[in-house]
Amino acid sequence: MNCHEINKGEFHERYLLGKLTKEESEAYLEHISACEKCLQEQLKLKKIISGIRFAGKTGMKTEIEKQIIELKEQSKNEWKYFVLKAAAVLIIAVFVPGLYYYYELNFNETVSQNNLSESPITEIDESLDYDYSEIMDSELPTEQDKSIKPKSVINDKREPAIAEGIRQEKKDMEQERNKISSVKPAQSALPIVKEAIETPAEPDIETTTGFAAKRMKSASSVNSIEQNPSIILELEDKATEVLEEKQDEDIMRSLSEKKALGKTYPLQNHSIDTIDQNIILRLVTESLKIEFITNLTRTEQKHDSTYAYSKTGDILKVYWNDIPEKYIKNSNSLSAEEIENGKILIKYNDTIEHQIEVINNYILIKAISD
Amino acid sequence: MKKIWLKGDYRVIDRIRENDRTVLGELYIRYERMVERFIIKWGGQKEDAQDALQEAVITLWQKVCSNEFELKSQIGTYILGVAKNKWRSQRRVSNRFDRDADFEKHESAELNPMELYIEEESHHEVTDALKKISEQCRRLLLMFYFEGRSMHDIAALLNLSSPDVAKARKYQCKKELQKIMDYKLEGERF
Missing domain, CATH: 1.20.58 (Methane Monooxygenase Hydroxylase; Chain G, domain 1)
Known part of the structure; x- marks a missing residue:
């Protein structure tokens, strides 16, 4: 290289x-x-x-x-x-x-x-079934709300007109509400309801309430009373209350009329659904035959009859009078519905002496002639 | 078949071959935290990690350009391995200096301070000369001697008609560089 x-x-x-x-x-x-x-x-x-x-x-x-x-x-x-x-x-x-x-x-x-x-409020559809006054109340601004305003409203030159409209609206609604409340209280409705109950041939809650409402309307010149659920409900309650009182009065009147025929005994402690011969027997012995109770030796049930025997040899018999066989579920007790007047009989020493009648919560024992 | 998890790494390799130098910064940013964590964990400083990572990125670039790199594992693994070795060798050198302050005892060419100084001076001489030659020449010489690219690649990247033309051009550029260096040396003598 x-x-x-x-x-x-x-x-x-x-x-x-x-x-x-x-x-x-x-x-x-x-x-x-x-x-x-x-x-x-x-x-x-x-x-x-x-x-x-x-x-x-x-x-x-x-x-x-x-x-x-x-x-x-x-x-x-x-x-x-x-x-x-x-x-x-x-x-x-x-x-x-x-x-x-x-x-x-x-x-x-x-x-x-x-x-x-x-x-105006008068143009609101009255077929709508609610209280406009309450809705208006909730939408109306309170004193506090007035201080908190949306920008658009603050700057709106129409604000005074709108506010005036709302105030007028509130005033109108207040007047309407005052008219209604002036006739709404139960005390003022009571005589009208009572009058309404007396008027129909057969008073019931619906007709009574309707009648009372019409009377109140004519009396107070309130236009929207039929559309006011609170007044209607109150009238219904009052009508129910008055009607019940009236029914009780009718019962008591009927009872007092019948009391003249015999003696009545309350059935409060016993079931009204079932009428038992033993209960009737006890009530009869307690009321009619004091000496019979003291001498009572025994009770006995035979077929559809209940017997009570005394030391003295007396016999008290409670039995059903001419009740169809199909209703007799138990020989000694029947339902209150199956008992009609004159269906319970009492025989004392083979002699028919008394007839039992059940009226509401009472038992009426009346003497009958042979 | 290219492995799916290396798909991004293959793209990096292609970009290096295409001389897309923006990949340098991206690689550094991508593996900065990993290398830093490793070196700091083993007692190094953040600056050591930065140096080692720069060296590793440059090594990867050179290996890819000279076709000596084969993607067997992820680039991250390769870079961490290189950075680790660079940092260890650097630490060995500095430890040796620290143990013995008498520089006269370091007789090897690698560690002789005087030789290092002369070498640095000559490096600066070449660097200054490189700044004075044409851009194409500078790029060609760097591609061939620093990056280790083949004449075929250089011809393609510098838009030269053939590898032979690139080779001829390299000869001319080297002569030009040499001439500038000689001229400077003579100027200093006189």
Whole structure:
């Protein structure tokens, strides 16, 4: 190997870059150890390659640092953009509809209040079955509400007119309510209801209430009394109460009339649903035959009759009079529904002496002749 | 068949081959926290981690350009491995300096301060000369001697008609660089 071959074959560079084969490398090193000129050239090239590598590495490091700064700045900006985007989405998705809804609501409220002041209450559909006065009350602003006004209303030049309309509305409703309340109390309704009960041929709650309502209307000149559920309900309650009292009075009158025929005994402690011969027997013995009770030895049930025996040999018999077989579920007790007047008889020593009648919660024992 | 989990890494390799230098910063940012955590865990400083990661990214770039890199595992694993080795060797050197303050005893070429100084001076000499040659020449020389690219790749990247043209151009650029260095040296003599 000579200098010309080394230069032509770029042996210096290939050696420094590690691209020579083993044989080439040995031959190259052998020549270079003896050739000062080639050695200097190799050192010169080594310096250049080393310098280029150093410059490359330094340049690349500088480039990396520059990019890092740019990327981090970009990342910050991206985060800022993300926050801005999120805020924009939030504004579009939440605030804009919210504001729209808020102003829409205020606008509707203003319009409805404006319409309300223009239309009198008399034009309200009376077929609607509820109390307008209460609704108006809830919608009317209180003293506190007046201080809190929506922007649209505050800036609205029509506000005095609307407020005046509302005040007038409230005043009208107040007057209407006063008219109703003046005739509504139970005390004032009571005589009218009582009068109404006396008037129909067969008084019941519905007809009585209707009649009373008409009377109240004519008496008070209140137009909306039929549409006022609270007055109607109160009249119904009062009518029910008066009717029940009247029914009780009728019963008592009937009972007192019948009492003249015999003796009555309350059945409070006994079931009114079932009439038991033993109970009747006890009531009879307690009332009629004091001496019979004191001398009572035993009671006995035979078929559909109950017997009581005394020491003196007297016999008291309670039995059903002419009751169809199908009604007699138990020989000694029947339901109150199955008992008609004259169906319970008492025989004292084989002599029919008394007939039992059940009136409401009383038992009437009356003497009957043979 | 390319493994799915390495799909992003293959794209990185392609970008390096295409000389897309923006990948350098991206790689650094991507693996910065991982390398920092490792080096700080083993007693290093944040600055050590930054140096080691920069070295690792540069090494990856060189290996890919010179076709010596084969993607067997994730790039992150490779970078962490290289950074680890770089940091360890650097720490070994600094420990050796710390143990013995007498620089005269460091006779090896690698550790001789005087030689290091001369080497640094020569490096600056070349760096200055590189700034004075044409942009194409500078890029060509860096691609060949620093990145280890083949003439085929250099020709493609620098829009040269063929590898032979690139080789001829490299010869001219080297001569130009040498000339500038010699001229500067002569100027200093006189």
